Amino acid sequence: MLDVQKIRNDFPILGREVNGHPLVYMDNAATTQKPRQVIQALVDYYENFNANVHRGVHTLSMEATDMYEDARKKVAKFINAGDPDTVIWTRNASESLNLVAYSWARENVESGENIVLTPMEHHSNLVPWQELTREKNAAIRYIPLDNEGVLDLSDIDSIIDDRTALVSVVHMSNALGTVNPIKKLCDLAHARGAKFLVDGAQSVPHMVVDVKEIDCDFMAFSGHKMMGPTGIGCLYAKKDVLEGMKPFLTGGEMVLEVSYEKASWADLPMKFEAGTPNIADAIALGVAVDYLEDIGMANIDEYERDLTGYALNKFIDVEEEGGKLFGPRNPDQRGGIISFDTPDIHPHDLGTLLDQMGIAVRTGHHCAMPLVRSLGVAATSRASFYVYNTKKEVDVLIEGILEAMRYFRDGVR
Amino acid sequence: MFDSQELYQEIVMDHNRRPRNFGSMTDSTATSEGFNPLCGDQITLFLKVSEDIVEDISFEGVGCAISKSSASMMTEGVKGKSVEEALTVFEAFREMITAKSDGSKDSEILGDLEILKGVAQYPTRIKCATLSWHTLQAALQGTERDISTE
Ligand SMILES: Cc1ncc(COP(=O)(O)O)c(C=O)c1O
Numbered sequence: 001m002l003d004v005q006k007i008r009n010d011f012p013i014l015g016r017e018v019n020g021h022p023l024v025y026m027d028n029a030a031t032t033q034k035p036r037q038v039i040q041a042l043v044d045y046y047e048n049f050n051a052n053v054h055r056g057v058h059t060l061s062m063e064a065t066d067m068y069e070d071a072r073k074k075v076a077k078f079i080n081a082g083d084p085d086t087v088i089w090t091r092n093a094s095e096s097l098n099l100v101a102y103s104w105a106r107e108n109v110e111s112g113e114n115i116v117l118t119p120m121e122h123h124s125n126l127v128p129w130q131e132l133t134r135e136k137n138a139a140i141r142y143i144p145l146d147n148e149g150v151l152d153l154s155d156i157d158s159i160i161d162d163r164t165a166l167v168s169v170v171h172m173s174n175a176l177g178t179v180n181p182i183k184k185l186c187d188l189a190h191a192r193g194a195k196f197l198v199d200g201a202q203s204v205p206h207m208v209v210d211v212k213e214i215d216c217d218f219m220a221f222s223g224h225k226m227m228g229p230t231g232i233g234c235l236y237a238k239k240d241v242l243e244g245m246k247p248f249l250t251g252g253e254m255v256l257e258v259s260y261e262k263a264s265w266a267d268l269p270m271k272f273e274a275g276t277p278n279i280a281d282a283i284a285l286g287v288a289v290d291y292l293e294d295i296g297m298a299n300i301d302e303y304e305r306d307l308t309g310y311a312l313n314k315f316i317d318v319e320e321e322g323g324k325l326f327g328p329r330n331p332d333q334r335g336g337i338i339s340f341d342t343p344d345i346h347p348h349d350l351g352t353l354l355d356q357m358g359i360a361v362r363t364g365h366h367c368a369m370p371l372v373r374s375l376g377v378a379a380t381s382r383a384s385f386y387v388y389n390t391k392k393e394v395d396v397l398i399e400g401i402l403e404a405m406r407y408f409r410d411g412v413r
Numbered sequence: 414m415f416d417s418q419e420l421y422q423e424i425v426m427d428h429n430r431r432p433r434n435f436g437s438m439t440d441s442t443a444t445s446e447g448f449n450p451l452c453g454d455q456i457t458l459f460l461k462v463s464e465d466i467v468e469d470i471s472f473e474g475v476g477c478a479i480s481k482s483s484a485s486m487m488t489e490g491v492k493g494k495s496v497e498e499a500l501t502v503f504e505a506f507r508e509m510i511t512a513k514s515d516g517s518k519d520s521e522i523l524g525d526l527e528i529l530k531g532v533a534q535y536p537t538r539i540k541c542a543t544l545s546w547h548t549l550q551a552a553l554q555g556t557e558r559d560i561s562t563e
Contacts (some may be wrong), residue, residue: 346477348452348541352420364452378453378475408478411426 002299008388010035010291021358024393029174029202029337029384032223032363036289038227045280053279054253054270062085069281071286072269077237079200079219080210080290081236085268088235088242089282093201094124096235097168099272100197101128103245104237105166105220108195111137113165116194118151118180119374120173123367125199125220129168138165145374149176149327156188164194171203174325175368175382177308177337179203186214195241198251201225205292205386206335208303217241226292228285232278242268249274300387304336310391311338311383314398318342321405326375336385339366342401346407347381353404359397419531421478428482432456433489434471443555447474447548449540454480458548467491467499472545479529479538484545486526496553501528503546510532510542 008014011033018024025033045067053061053068069084076084090096109115115129119142133140141159144152162165167189172179180251182198189196197218203209204219205226211219218241223232237245247254247265251274256264265271292300309331319325322343328334342350346364354361362382364371372380383397438459446457456474460467470488474481487506491499506517506526512533516523532542 211435265457327518348477349421349479352538372453378455407421408426408429411423 002295002303002387003305004388004390007035007295010037011388012036012039014388018358018360019356022356024389024396025358026383026385026389026393026397027360027362028386028389029225029366029382031230032205032227034227035291035386036227038229038284038288039292041284042229042280044193045283047201050280052276066280067283067286068277070158071282071289074286074289075234076236078293079204079236080212082212083239085403086236086242088237088269088272089218089277090235091231091278092224092233093122093199093222094218094233096218096233097124097197097199098128099235099248100218100220100237101132102240103131103248104195105129106135107246109133109136109165110139113163114141115141116141116143116159116160116164116167116169116189118250119145120149120176120178120368120371121168121170122174122199123369124201125168125170125197126370130314143169148329149173149178150333151178151180153181153184153405159196160188160192162192164189164192166197168197168199170199171209171366172206172335172337172385173255174326174337175366175371175380177334177340177384179333179335181371182216183214186216189206190215199229202335202337206297206304208297211236218293223281223285223288226285226288228288229281232281233284235272239268242272245272247271247274251275253277295387303387304385305331306392307385307389307394308334308338310337311385311394311398312393315340317398318401318405321402323401324382325404336389337382338384339380339382341375341377341380342405343409345405347379349408350381350401350404353407354397354400357396357400357403361397361398420535422528422531424486424525424528424555425478425482427486429478431516432472432481433494434485435473436471437473438469438471441469443552445548445552445555447544447551449476449480452477452541454544455544456480456484456548458484458545458552460549460552462496462553464553465497467494467496467497470549476544477538479539479541480544481533483526483529483542486524486529487545487549490524490526491549499549499553503550506546507543510539 049064051064053065073084076087146152186196195217198216200219200221204221219236224230254274258268324341326339351363364379441459442462443460445458454476459471461469470485505522508514509516509530516527516530
């Protein structure tokens with residue numbers, strides 16, 4: 001079993017107090033905290049190696065280029081991409097998804113075709129497809145949900161059909177915690193000749209994700225949700241797919257040869273990386289990957305599963321007072337994201353009261369407005385865990401929720 | 414365990430549990446909808462204005478304690494006032510809630526509403542407190558237009 005206390009000691013921020021209480025950080029689905037190693041990597045890069053990449057013959061530039069490309073190799077290995085050229089740096093998962101929408105879908109989706117999504121997509125895996133299908137006169141289809149927030153595949157053969165160009169599905173829902181049967185959906189998509197995209201923003205940080213095993217054509221994720229810095233994300237795509245795609249942005253770095261009339265494109269991955277990239281943050285993301293691999297993704301998954309099971313059990317106390325849990329009950333169908341509604345106290349008031357106890361949770365629609373509306377509420381409260389959270393913190397959370405509910409119901413503290 | 418003195422005072426909690434002037438109105442002269450898509454707070458405001466006086470006011474909707482109590486206290490604060498007086502209360506409230514004043518100079522105008530001044534320390538919650546007021550402003554301006562066309 002992993003040593004949580006040792007892990008916690010690597011995160012300077014976990015030692016701080018908020019409103020006079022030790023910080024209990026449970027907004028990891030929004031962004032995670034960074035270990036000292038990652039923070040130090042940024043400092044180290046700027047203090048000792050800072051230079052532009054891929055362009056200088058001088059030592060600093062060569063060293064920076066090596067570190068930057070090493071980070072790409074680490075990420076490629078982390079998701080089992082094989083060839084590091086199939087990992088494209090972006091700013092975040094949203095940019096990765098837009099890259100696919102602009103560069104691949106605009107050339108490959110035709111009028112009358114459809115794109116299949118789920119009702120639990122993050123706005124970032126929804127709005128780009130709304131824009132695209134409007135432009136192309138194509139349709140969006142949704143795989144329905146059952147009342148636990150699990151995909152209902154009973155009618156899947158009529159939803160994914162021969163006119164389906166793309167199936168794009170979130171691996172783990174940030175609003176419900178549901179983990180979707182990605183491998184099965186990918187096979188169904190391929191059987192109908194459709195491409196398959198995984199939104200891995202919430203899964204890659206928390207479990208073993210193997211793009212070869214899934215056989216997905218695309219996968220998007222963000223560095224900041226996996227202990228890395230903000231401003232760096234990735235798009236994985238199969239090599240032949242990337243080679244067939246037009247560039248997303250054009251300009252410096254991404255060209256092979258330029259005349260006054262035209263240009264030819266650089267090889268992968270640089271064809272998709274116009275301009276000076278986010279060198280420092282890419283390198284630091286590589287260090288975050290090292291850190292995660294040191295703990296072991298299977299260990300992280302196991303630890304979080306246990307913690308989530310513990311939290312779901314504890315949550316029964318809240319349900320006995322009228323609280324409502326969204327998403328599946330079965331810990332095997334979900335990750336460490338607990339989304340819920342409380343009677344008598346609105347999520348925003350709950351969020352503010354928990355903050356006064358030092359507990360950070362997210363309240364609102366979690367960038368999944370249509371989904372949250374379909375749950376019959378205007379907003380939910382969400383606690384999301386990472387490997388540095390403890391059962392003791394879960395106890396503090398549950399006690400805090402109960403106390404806030406009581407205070408709002410009867411004014412008793 | 415928590416210190417919510419400034420924000421969730423007993424008066425706020427009371428208005429949240431038992432909002433005043435809550436419900437629709439059949440003989441309103443103006444209605445207005447307010448919506449905060451960011452948090453899902455939603456309010457419908459009903460006004461009965463006659464000869465420039467807010468004779469009756471009520472509201473419906475869903476929202477957090479801050480938005481609900483603010484709406485509830487607002488209805489009490491502007492009922493019976495002239496349209497111009499109501500807008501003066503709004504101005505004083507807005508100044509207090511955006512920390513441009515501490516409310517004390519407008520104590521008389523604000524009445525119970527002064528209780529909400531703690532919201533100024535919670536920037537993410539200011540919109541909750543002002544939603545009903547912007548809705549009121551829209552309704553009043555609609556009414557004024559109606560009046561001027563009479
Ligand atoms: C499932 C999912 N997809 C996409 C995103 C977008 O990530 P980013 O904001 O880093 O682009 C998020 C982040 O909240 C997410 O949870």
